[in-house]
Amino acid sequence: MADSSEFLHKVNFSSSRTFGSALKSSFKETFFPDDPFRQFKNQTPLRRTVHALKYFVPVLDWAPKYKFKLFRYDLLSGITIASLAIPQGISYAKLANLPPIIGLYSSFVPPLIYAVFGSSKDLAVGTVAAASLLMASIIGSEVSVVKNPTLYLHLFFTAAFFTGVFQTALGFLRLGILVDFLSRSTILGFMGGTATIICLQQLKGMFGLQHFTTNMDVISVMHSIFTQTHKSKKKPRLFWVSAISPLLTVILGCLLVYFARAEKHGIQIVGPLKKGLSPPSIKYLNFEPRYLKVTVKAGIISGILALTEGIAIGRSFAMMKNYQIDGNKEMVAFGLMNIAGAFTSCYLTTGPFSKSAVNYNAGCKTQMSNVVMSICLMLTLLFLAPLFSYTPLVALSAIIISAMIGLIEYEEAYHLFKVDKFDFLICMAAFLGVVFVSMDVGLMVSVGISIVRSLLYLARPGISKLVNIPNTKMYRDVEQYPSTNDVPGILILELGSPIYFSSAGYLRERILRWIDEEHEKITNSGGNELQYVILDMGGVTSIDKPGIEMLHEVQKNIHRKGIKMALTNPRIEVMEKFLSSNFLETFGKEWVFLSVAEAVTACRFMLHESKQKGFAGLNDHTIAVDNA
Structure with missing residues (x-):
């Protein structure tokens, strides 16, 4: 063996690293893979402080460099996404069985908070259908929205608060790795199943049904439809309202209902919407022990879902424009805006794909587009909110269905089947679990299968x-x-x-x-x-x-x-x-x-x-x- 050493390179058998240095290296690679502190090296204490403030509060980085020529793009984008936020906000609030005005409130304060702390230039903040229905499913299993609507609403505020605390803690503790267990296959199946249930749920508004199940599985929904269809009070000559675009649908629907007095002929409408900005709701947060379990559960599960969707969407648009976003900073931004939202009569918000895609295609340049949207919503709440009280539920149902159909990505599911059968199994577990059992069960089963798969890879390398x-x-x-x-x-x-x-x-x-x-x-x-x-x-x-x-x-x-x-x-x-x-x-x-x-x-x-x-x-x- 010694004779062969002349043509072999030496292996380094030098003394190993100290425990401290090894622990530091492992800790850094686990929690700081992006090395966010490299910009602080070789800097004076003052410069380090400035960089730290810019790192944790991104608005201090982009706002001083903001130019008026960028504002025209952000103004157009902000107005465009505001026109989408109004009908979607009302629709998703109704989907969650909340007062429609809560949906408008949720597009006022949270976007302002995200503009300060968020790092994505393209993400547009608002409510999402999947999280709305998920929270309604979890909270509705404990408190009836019909028997106790006030408590039901307060539990939504409380769940949003827990969502914010959970998301902020994940960001500060650099625990974004936990979100990675929600794989793309799980999200794909969950969204597809949720979209199916949501579309079926909208048949209540389409058929004008007076009573409807609060369960979220397809069997209960179909049972409600077939046992109550004969009770429908719809008028065929007023039932043709279609979704050309969300805002136009709402405007046309409001005009038709107002001039035809359609609400007197069985067409269900949104109902009264009060003028005024979102009132403080911190005093309504409910921490009673008997409701704590359901609010924490709703907050954490929907918070993880919202984080995964929002960060994935933000990264997708960032790649298109060749810039980077920090996932952990995004968690902090999402968390702070949900805490602020819980204090100002809002429920869970994140970065919905539809609104973000519109923001991107409209040519947004910075987070200022969220500020513009928020201002538009403020003006709407102050002066125009009562005009939307005549919005027919059938119009909102059409808006939701048109948005949900795009979430059923059958081509992506087929691609999963061709590429990885196990990924397809995870996707279908989420889809079938959501459709036939419940949303939280479908999500947990899919995540469980994903974890088992990871453990199998670890045990059978x-x-x-x-x-x-x-x-x-x-x-x-x-x-x-x-x-x-x-x-x-x-x-x-x-x-x-x-x-x-x-x-x-x-x-x-x-x-x-x-x-x-x-x-x-x-x-x-x-x-x-x-x-x-x-x-x-x-x-x-x-x-x-x-x-x-x-x-x-x-x-x-x-x-x-x-x-x-x-x-x-x-x-x-x-x-x-x-x-x-x-x-x-x-x-x-x-x-x-x-x-x-x-x-x-x-x-x-x-x-x-x-x-x-x-x-x-x-x-x-x-x-x-x-x-x-």
């Missing part, structure tokens, strides 16, 4: 056999490159994931099975006897004590068969564990290499040496026999 690409020093997976060459007498296996207690037993059995299969293959083909096993550790990011013990056991097991084991390219975290556990003292540092190519070169050198010694011993024996 991938391991592959590497072979040599002809005329190169590259080694690749034999299944991907089946026409490549085996290395005679050497088995090369690639470990591609962390080695923990949960996977150690599987990896031991799998490595030994690979060796047995290689022995059988060699025996059948009459090739060279297997003498070396090389484990490529480049993909092993971490290892624990059971994992190290597994490597010991494998080495002992194959040593009895006359096979030697080598390791290649262990990462610094793995090398530190090897050194601290004295693993290398028994394994042998000379059996650790920088690369697979160098390990193969060393093994071939030793194979050649052993053959030469074997020939020399055979010649000596022959001469001794001849002399005798």
